[in-house]
Amino acid sequence: MATPGLRLVRRIAHFDLDTFFVSVERVRDPSLAGKPVLVGHPGGRGVVASASYESRAFGCRSAQPMTQALRRCPQAIVIRPHFELYRDVSRQFHAILADATPLVESVGLDEAYADLTGIEPLDTGAREAAQRVRSRVRAELSLPLSACIAGSRTTAKVGRATLTRSRKSPWKAWKRRKKRSSSGVRGETIANCQLPIANCLLSRSDGGDGGDCDPLS
Ligand SMILES: [Mg+2]
Numbered sequence: 001m002a003t004p005g006l007r008l009v010r011r012i013a014h015f016d017l018d019t020f021f022v023s024v025e026r027v028r029d030p031s032l033a034g035k036p037v038l039v040g041h042p043g044g045r046g047v048v049a050s051a052s053y054e055s056r057a058f059g060c061r062s063a064q065p066m067t068q069a070l071r072r073c074p075q076a077i078v079i080r081p082h083f084e085l086y087r088d089v090s091r092q093f094h095a096i097l098a099d100a101t102p103l104v105e106s107v108g109l110d111e112a113y114a115d116l117t118g119i120e121p122l123d124t125g126a127r128e129a130a131q132r133v134r135s136r137v138r139a140e141l142s143l144p145l146s147a148c149i150a151g152s153r154t155t156a157k158v159g160r161a162t163l164t165r166s167r168k169s170p171w172k173a174w175k176r177r178k179k180r181s182s183s184g185v186r187g188e189t190i191a192n193c194q195l196p197i198a199n200c201l202l203s204r205s206d207g208g209d210g211g212d213c214d215p216l217s
Helices: 020-028 066-072 083-100 125-141 153-165 170-180 185-199
Strands: 012-017 037-040 048-051 077-079 104-106 111-115 145-150 201-203
Touching: 012 125, 012 153, 020 037, 020 048, 020 083, 037 066, 048 066, 083 104, 083 111, 083 125, 111 153, 125 145, 145 153
Parallel strands: 037 077
Antiparallel strands: 012 111, 012 145, 037 048, 104 111, 145 201
8 A cells, every 4th residue: 555645656658569460470470570571461452551670671661552562672571461360469468458457548459558656666566567568468479569657648658659769779769859849739748758758667679678768877
């Protein structure tokens, strides 16, 4: 039980399964690991539903016409989607999240917010809970999961997206993003994020146990 009179700091986690459809296909067929993969229907009217990082290096992305993606990356392996399987895996992902906290808001098959406020010990409880979720997803589903904990949903989401985009130097990427932002809603959002991001906890899907993102270091 929390100490009476102690003010709780909000701890909102944003979780996102990396390149979800591609990652599920790689569980089905491990030989796809490390290769440029596009999930989507082949043919003239097909659209990319998910693109692996290897294919993104050539300019491929989700929601792109398949013909255009294959012009950019002709060697890409095209996999027809298995949506029923993705829904089933998503249900398992959300069940793991529900074990961590009942305060989960799903925002898609592969993405959710979880309110980890008040999990004891108060200084590390949220981080430990998020790491447990990542460990279970890795162990039970064999899927990479990125996570960011911050004081608000916006900060958690932006922090996680920034982390995913720059796996080597998340803090540098964050600063670059801040510099690029202009006035208006986006600029205001970034400015408001300055303080929470300093305390946000970042964990990398590809980096073992992940680690704190400390702007002072
Ligand atoms: Mg995702």
